[in-house]
Amino acid sequence: MSEQKIPYKIYLNEDEMPKNWYNVRADMKVKPAPLVNPGTLQPMTAADLAPVFCDELIAQELDNDTREVPIPDEIRGFYKMYRPSPLVRAYCLEEKLGTPAHIYYKFEGNNTSGSHKLNSAIAQAYYAKKQGLKGVTTETGAGQWGTALSMACAYLGLDCKVYMVKVSYEQKPFRREVMRTYGASVTPSPSMETAVGRKILAEHPNTTGSLGCAISEAVEVATSNPGYRYVLGSVLNQVLLHQSVIGLETKIALDKYGVVPDIIIGCAGGGSNLGGLIAPFMGEKLRGEKDYRIIAVEPASCPSFTRGKFAYDFCDTGMICPLAKMYTLGAGFIPSPNHAGGLRFHGMSPVLSQLYHDGYMEATSVEQTAVFEAAEFFARTEGILPAPESSHAIKVAIDEAKKCKETGEAKNIVFGLTGTGYFDLVAYEQYNNGTMTDHIPTDEELAVGLAALPPQPTF
Numbered sequence: 296m297s298e299q300k301i302p303y304k305i306y307l308n309e310d311e312m313p314k315n316w317y318n319v320r321a322d323m324k325v326k327p328a329p330l331v332n333p334g335t336l337q338p339m340t341a342a343d344l345a346p347v348f349c350d351e352l353i354a355q356e357l358d359n360d361t362r363e364v365p366i367p368d369e370i371r372g373f374y375k376m377y378r379p380s381p382l383v384r385a386y387c388l389e390e391k392l393g394t395p396a397h398i399y400y401k402f403e404g405n406n407t408s409g410s411h412k413l414n415s416a417i418a419q420a421y422y423a424k425k426q427g428l429k430g431v432t433t434e435t436g437a438g439q440w441g442t443a444l445s446m447a448c449a450y451l452g453l454d455c456k457v458y459m460v461k462v463s464y465e466q467k468p469f470r471r472e473v474m475r476t477y478g479a480s481v482t483p484s485p486s487m488e489t490a491v492g493r494k495i496l497a498e499h500p501n502t503t504g505s506l507g508c509a510i511s512e513a514v515e516v517a518t519s520n521p522g523y524r525y526v527l528g529s530v531l532n533q534v535l536l537h538q539s540v541i542g543l544e545t546k547i548a549l550d551k552y553g554v555v556p557d558i559i560i561g562c563a564g565g566g567s568n569l570g571g572l573i574a575p576f577m578g579e580k581l582r583g584e585k586d587y588r589i590i591a592v593e594p595a596s597c598p599s600f601t602r603g604k605f606a607y608d609f610c611d612t613g614m615i616c617p618l619a620k621m622y623t624l625g626a627g628f629i630p631s632p633n634h635a636g637g638l639r640f641h642g643m644s645p646v647l648s649q650l651y652h653d654g655y656m657e658a659t660s661v662e663q664t665a666v667f668e669a670a671e672f673f674a675r676t677e678g679i680l681p682a683p684e685s686s687h688a689i690k691v692a693i694d695e696a697k698k699c700k701e702t703g704e705a706k707n708i709v710f711g712l713t714g715t716g717y718f719d720l721v722a723y724e725q726y727n728n729g730t731m732t733d734h735i736p737t738d739e740e741l742a743v744g745l746a747a748l749p750p751q752p753t754f
Contacts, residue, residue, distance in 0.1 A: 300552070301384055301552050301554070302384070303383065303384055303386060304381040304382070304383050304384075305381065305382040305383075305384070305548040305549075305551065305552070306379065306381055307379035307544060307547060307548060308379075309375055309379070311379065311544075311547055312371070312374065312375070312378055312379045312540075312544065313366065313539075313540050313543040313544065313547075314365065314366060314371070315363040315364060315365050315366060316363070316364045316366055316536045316537060316539045316540065316543075317362065317363060317364075317536075317539040317542070317543060317574050317575055317578060318358065318359075318361055318362055318363070318364055318536050318539075319535070319539070319570070319574050319577055319578055319581070319646065320358075320359045320360075320532065320646060321359065321360055321361060321362035322362070322577075322578050322581040322582055323359075323581060323646075323649065323650070324581070324653075325649055325653055326359045326649070327359075327532065327620070327645040327646045327648070327649045328607070328619075328620035328645060328649070329357075330344070330356075330617040330618065330619055331607060331617060331618040331619075331620075331752050332617060332618075333609065333614070333617065333618050333749060336618075336750065336751075336752040336753070336754075337752070337754065338754070339617050341353050341354070341357060343617075344356070344617075346518050347514060347517065347518060347524065347525050347616075348524055348525065348526075349419065349422045349423050349426050349428070349524050349526070350422075350426055351422040351425065351426070352419060352422050352526075352533050355532070355533040355536055356531055356532050356533045357532075358532075364536060366540075367421065369421060370417055370418050370421050373417045373421075373447075373450065374414070374417070374540070376406070377405055377406035377413070378414075378540070378544070379544050379548075380401065380402055380403055380405055380541075380544065381401075381402050381405070382399055382400070382401050382402075382544070382545055382548040382549070383399065383400050383401075383402055383677075383712075384397070384398070384399055385398040385399065385400060385676075385677055387676050387677055387678075388673065388676045388677055388693075388696075389696070391672075391676045392693065392696050392697060392700065393700055394696040394697065394699050394700040395699055395700065395703060395704065395705040396695070396696040396699035396700075396704070396705060396706050396707075396708050397554070397705060397706070397707045397708065398692060398696055398708045398709075398710075399549070399554070399556075399707070399708070399709045399710075400692075400709070400710050400711065400712040401541055401544070401545045401572060401709070401710075401711050401712065402679070402712045403541060403568070403711065403712065403713050403714055404679070404682070404712065404713070404714040404715040407442075407446060407473075408439060408442040408443035408446055408714075409439060409442065409682070409714045409715045409717065409718065410439035410440075410442075410443065410682065410713050410714030410715075411538060411541060411567070411568045411571065411711075411713045411714065412439045412440045412442070412443035412444075412528055412567070412714075413443040413446065413447065414537050414538050414540055414541065414571070415443075415528065415533075415534045415537035415538055415567065416440070416443035416444040416446065416447040416526075416528070417443075417447040417450070418537045419431070419444070419447070419526040419533075419537075420444065420447035420448050420450070420451050420453055420526075421447075421451065423451075423453060423524055423526070424451045424452070424453055426524075428453070428522050428523065428524055429453070429454055429521075429522035429523060430448070430453050430454025430455060430456065430522065430523050431444070431448065431453060431454075431455060431456070431517070431523060431524055431525065431526045432455075432456040432457075432458070432513040432514075432516045432517040432520075432523055432524075432525050432526075433455070433456070433457055433458070433513050433525065433526050433527065433528065434457070434458045434459070434460070434484065434506055434509030434510045434512070434513045434527075434528075435457055435458070435459050435460070435463070435474075435509070435528065436459075436460050436463055436506050436509075436564070436637045436638075436639055436640070437463050437467065437470070437637040437682070437683070437684065437719070438459060438463055438467050438470030438471065438473075438474070438718065439470075439528075439637060439682070439684075439713075439714055440528030440529070440637070441457040441459055441470075441474050441479065441481065441528075442470055442473050442474050442477075443528070444457070444479070444526065444528070445457065445473070445474040445475075445477035445478065445479035446477050448477070448478065448479065449477040449478050454478075454523075455474075455477075455478065455479040455480070456479070456480050456482075456513070456516060456523075457474055457479050457480065457481045457482070457513075458482050458483075458484040458486070458509040458510075458512040458513045458516075459471060459474075459481050459482065459483055459484060459509065460483075460484055460503075460504040460505060460506060460508070460509050460639065461483040461484055461485065461502070461503055461504035462503035462504055462632040463504075464481070464483035464484075464504075465483070466632075466721050466722070467718050467719065467721070469718050470718040473718075482512075483504070484504050484508050484509035484512050485502060485504055485508045485509075485512065486512060488512070488516075489511075489512045489515045489516060490515060491508075491511040491512055491515050491612075491613035491615065492508070492511075492512050494613070495508055495511075495612060495613065499629070502629060503629070503632045504629075505612060505628075505629050505630060505639060505640075505641065506565070506639055506640040506641075507609075507610070507611045507612035507613075507626055507627075507628075507640070507641055508611075508612045508613070508629075510527070510610060510611035510612070510613075510616065511611040511612055511613025511614075511615055511616070512613070513525055514611065514613075514615055514616055515613070515615065528565070528567060529564065529565025529566055529567035529637075529640065529644070530565040530566060530567070530610060530619070530621075530640065530642065530643070530644050530645075531644075532644075532645070532646055534565075534567045534570075535566065535567060535570035535571060535574070535644060535646050535647075537571075538567050538568060538570060538571025538572075538574075539570075539571050539574035539575070540571065541568065541571040541572050541574075541711065542571055542572045542573055542574040542575045542576060543574070543575050545572065545575075545709065546575045546576065549709070554707055555585070555707060556576065556587055556707045556708070556709045557587070557588060557706040557707045557708065558587070558588045558589075558590065558695055558706060558707070558708045558709070559572065559573055559576055559587055559588070559589045559590070559709045559710070560589075560590045560592060560688045560691050560692050560695070560708065560709070560710040560711070561573065561590075561591060561592070561688050561710065561711040561713075562591075562592050562593070562638060562684050562685060562686075562687040562688045562711070562713065563591040563592060563593045563600060563638070563643065563647070563658065563687075564593070564597075564637050564638030564639065564640050564684065565637075565640045565642070565643065565644060566643055566644025566646070566647040567644070568684075568711050568713045569591055569647060569711070570644055570646060570647055571711075572709075572711040573587075573589050573656070576589070577589065577650065577655065577656075580655060581655070588657070589655070589656040589657070590656070590657055590658070590659060590691055590695075591647065591651070591656060591657070591658040591659075592658070592659055592660070592661060592687040592688050592690070592691045593638060593658065593659075593660050593661075593687065594630075594638050594639075594660060594661070594662075594663065594666075594687065595660040595661060595662045595663075595733065595734075595735045596630050596631045596639075596662075596663065596733070596734045596735060596736065597624070597628075597630040597631075597638060597639050597640070597641070598624070598660040598736075599621075599622045599623055599624050599640070599641060599642055599643045600622050600643055600648075600651060600658035600660075601658050601659065601660045602624070602660075602736075602741060603622040603623050603624045603642070603643070603741075603745075604622065604623060604624075604745050604748070605620070605621070605622050605648060605652050606620065606621075606623060606748055606751060607619065607620045607748070607749065607751050607752060608620075608621065608623040608625065608626055608641075608642060608748055608749065609626035609749065610626070610642060611626060612626050612627060612629075612641075614626060614749075618749060618752075619642065619645050620645055620648065620649075621642045621643050621644065621645050621648040622642065622643045622648045622651065622652075623641055623642040623643070623745075623748070624641045624642070624741055624744050624745065625641060625741075625743070625744025625745045625746070625747050625748060626641060626642075626744070626747070627641075627743070627744050627747050628641040628741070628743075628744035630736075631734035631736075637682075637684040638683075638684050638687065641744070659691060661687055661690050661691065662733040662735065663731060663732075663733050663734075664726070664731050664732075664733055665690055666683065666686045666687050666689075666690050667683070667686065667722070667723070667726040667731060668690075668726075669686055669689045669690035669693050670683065670686035670689060670690075670716065670723075671723075671726070672693070673686070673689045673693075679712070679715065680715055680716045680717055680723075681712060681714075681715065681716050682713060682714040682715055682716045682719060683716060683719055683722055684713055684714070685711065685712045685713040685714060685716075686716075688710040688711055688712070688713075689710065689712070691710075692708055692710040695708055696708060
């Protein structure tokens with residue numbers, strides 16, 4: 296099929312929207328290691344997880360074998376308000392770069408939350424409602440997840456308590472107000488509302504917070520209030536399952552025009568959007584049907600893949616959650632207050648960590664000023680102001696397209712544009728004013744967090 300027949304935006308109709316989520320674990324030869332009880336160092340059972348998570352979500356979390364999980368009609372009906380999302384051929388970007396590469400991006404910012412997070416938020420809220428719960432608690436970094444969950448809870452009539460990383464709470468007041476508009480309570484983390492928050496503040500009174508801190512507070516509140524459960528916006532197996540709708544739609548759209556990606560790129564913080572984008576392509580790779588080059592892009596200031604250790608660690612700074620085997624910088628690692636709040640988690644999805652460890656994907660880290668340079672170039676070229684998180688993928692996609700210009704290869708490059716940056720204008724202001732800085736932790740700084748890893752299971 297000729298290139299001219301590929302439209303600028305490839306839209307699917309409602310009937311083409313996936314009816315099932317895809318569980319990549321079913322095709323993994325080496326399954327992700329189980330969550331572990333930090334006291335016994337034994338795998339967590341459904342009964343162990345019941346005080347924290349919703350029952351149906353626990354079943355999804357522990358299921359390594361079911362390849363396709365039906366999307367309930369109620370969730371699919373909600374999806375239809377903003378899905379299928381468009382796959383865009385970046386003709387303007389290609390022309391500006393003068394590259395023979397064909398660049399595509401899956402745009403997940405076409406909903407009020409401004410990001411892909413709504414895909415899992417509505418699913419988790421639905422299962423909480425179905426279980427008869429009063430409400431849910433959660434953490435949020437840049438605020439996209441908190442915004443998405445507050446929307447989902449408002450739609451279903453659930454209470455929503457959000458603990459927002461302090462630096463993002465201060466940098467992104469308007470995202471906080473969107474959450475409050477949808478009825479959520481929003482607390483800067485660490486706070487004096489919880490025992491773990493008070494402990495963290497006593498030890499680090501000037502801390503800007505981290506996702507690990509906020510997770511600890513949200514879990515404490517969920518487990519100490521009857522009728523509440525904790526929900527997480529990234530990292531967990533269940534979240535990557537829900538986000539697989541991104542990759543499934545991407546593949547359907549590409550298949551319609553006979554386009555086979557050479558390179559697939561996604562930003563990586565906890566792993567939700569990257570895991571969702573690559574899911575069906577990784578499945579083909581695992582089954583030996585096709586091969587793709589898959590690149591995870593993370594901030595140089597929080598380099599869990601590229602400089603972390605593959606080990607069991609706490610998912611939270613307060614060390615009250617189960618242990619997960621993942622690439623980690625240590626639960627006590629507090630990243631510098633960069634503007635990509637959604638990428639400031641000390642660890643990485645166990646699924647993606649295992650795939651990376653087994654050589655199915657690669658990873659790179661990029662510095663903040665270079666990311667915003669790419670973001671501004673993209674905004675001026677493609678007309679969308681991208682979120683700082685998404686801009687990590689944009690930076691590497693541009694780099695790969697430039698390499699194609701040097702070699703003359705017309706590779707197909709696909710990346711995830713996870714959301715918009717209209718609530719991130721403080722960051723753009725700093726970049727435009729020339730006051731934005733880069734911070735790359737030293738080996739000595741990283742050694743402190745890694746030295747505090749918990750005892751490792753021996754099963």
